[in-house]
Amino acid sequence: MKFLLQRLAFYLVTAWAAITINFLIPRLMPGDPVQALIARFQGQLDTNAIDSLKALFGLDKKQSLWQQYTDYWAHLFHGDLGLSFTFFPTPVSEVIAQSLPWTLALVGITTLISFLLGTGIGVFTGWRRGSWMDSLLPVTTFISSIPYFWLGLIAISLFAVKWPLFPADGGYDNSLVPAFDWPFISSALYHGVLPGFTIVLSAVAGWILGMRNMMVTVSSEDYVMVAQAKGLSERRVMFGYAARNAILPNISGFALSLGFIVGGTLLVEMVFSYPGIGYQLFQGVGAKDYPLMQGIFLIITLSVLAANLLADILYMLLDPRTRREA
């Protein structure tokens, strides 16, 4: 329990830091890009919207920094992230609410697949060090050095343009109305194959390497030798003794690499025009839509923190040492 509370406190501090960074960025940068945006949309914005933008981006120079800060928090607690200029006049929170499920589904499913696949392959390559499987390592190194978005470009040019097996962009067939019925879900799955494949291919290499190196380290431990000396079957030693212990660092490694995976997913979404949060960020960057960009940064950070907390809980369940400390 103590472990969990400590982690919880840490994530609260991190969330606070992320929000404060978000607060400070527009105020520390030279110039007032948001002022220019407001000027451009003059007349179309009601006073309420202008007020919230002023509070979020610190345009009211008469206020002290502290007043601005408390104002900022007040707006955040009301779920007010300002208006998006790209999707004018939709509030940022609404844009995010629409696109977040897409990203969560994409990241969630691909992470699960690449974790299972990568850890599995890593167990075998680590256990049979020196066999042909070692030649897999240079290949994975090469793949993990390829940027996610370029792999996406190649996937499109091969499987959507050259051999049109899968759609090149979008998250579902445009003729369908989003709903929880079979035509829509199957269309969404079909559109998700290429982006998902791209992410899995990029992400799996990290898991393989991490798991292999842990397996190599663990397999020379005494308890593995004891298990072998007892004459247990190789399978049992490999999974029940070596892999079981090697997987723990891989899970805590997952927590740390999650931010990286999410960043990669954002890029893949941009390439595939996938209706997730990364594509919205891309459009926001193109239109210099600062409220949208900042809102998306906050949501991404908070989601990553939540996922980290989940990984910690999982770790606690798997590793009895964290429980005994309590």
Place this chain on the structure above:
Amino acid sequence: MAVTASEVAVLDATETPAASKRKFRFLRGRKTVVGLGILLFFVLMAIIGPWIAPYDPSAMSQDLLQPPSGSHWFGTTQTGQDVLSQILVGTRGVLLVGFVAGILATALSVLIGVTAGFLGGLADEALSLLSNVFLVIPGLPLIIIIASFVTDAGDLLIAFVIALTSWAWGARVLRAQTLSLRRRDYVEAARATGEPTWRIILFEVMPNLTAVIASGFVGTVIFAILSEITLAFIGVADISNWNWGTVLFWAQSSQALAQGAWWWFVPAGLCIALLGMSLALINFGIDEFVNPRLRTETGGSRKVKMRVGFTPVARTGTARHKETRS
């Protein structure tokens, strides 16, 4: 945690006295040599690229969207620009940002990590919290937001932003290492003889961290290069500066995929992957130098096929053999 494998191993390595000859032994690995070779090639391109480029990268011509040919090795773009020249000229920016960001981030991580590890107590708590916060906040979205608030983001500024967001991992590993070195006998001896703290850190502790610092540096350079290319690709960085990301940006925005112009985006991506792989190989070289268990190729003498996992007897046997040979 994920780093425990190499942490443990670094301890092993630092315990043996490092004769000056053995410092460069990691150069003997095949991986390291291949990695250094590729890196050297790109460094050469960065230096002489702008001079040997056959055309002006921005100059338009009548050869619109030509596939690779004798006069245009990598083909031409939609406006008749030479892709090879764009890539040659762009190499300098890529490497410059990568290495500047790598150096800055490594300096920051050494400063924060070693200080935290060596001082301990409250300073350690505060600095570790800081680096953990930066570790969990997803880096890429943060970089995108900061870079897009700056109106004309030049190469150096981008490098600076990347460095600010990517030092945390190195700091964390260095802190763990320093913690374990801090109570060693030779450090205690130095303290007893009245050496000032800065001298102990610089001359007693730091030399034993060289491998960790080097591998952190190489890792940061990979991250910096990928981030920078990503920024150029989504159009946040200044697109009038040629780099590989800019090439991909124009390819993507001119629908190169739909037109089947593979030569427009394949070379840039391959260059990124090759450069990334060379750096990753160098890092493996460092890791294996530090942790001999991770080696995949143990030299020609090793013919033993280990079928049932590893028995420690076999392992020490080969290790001793290796010692006498070198």
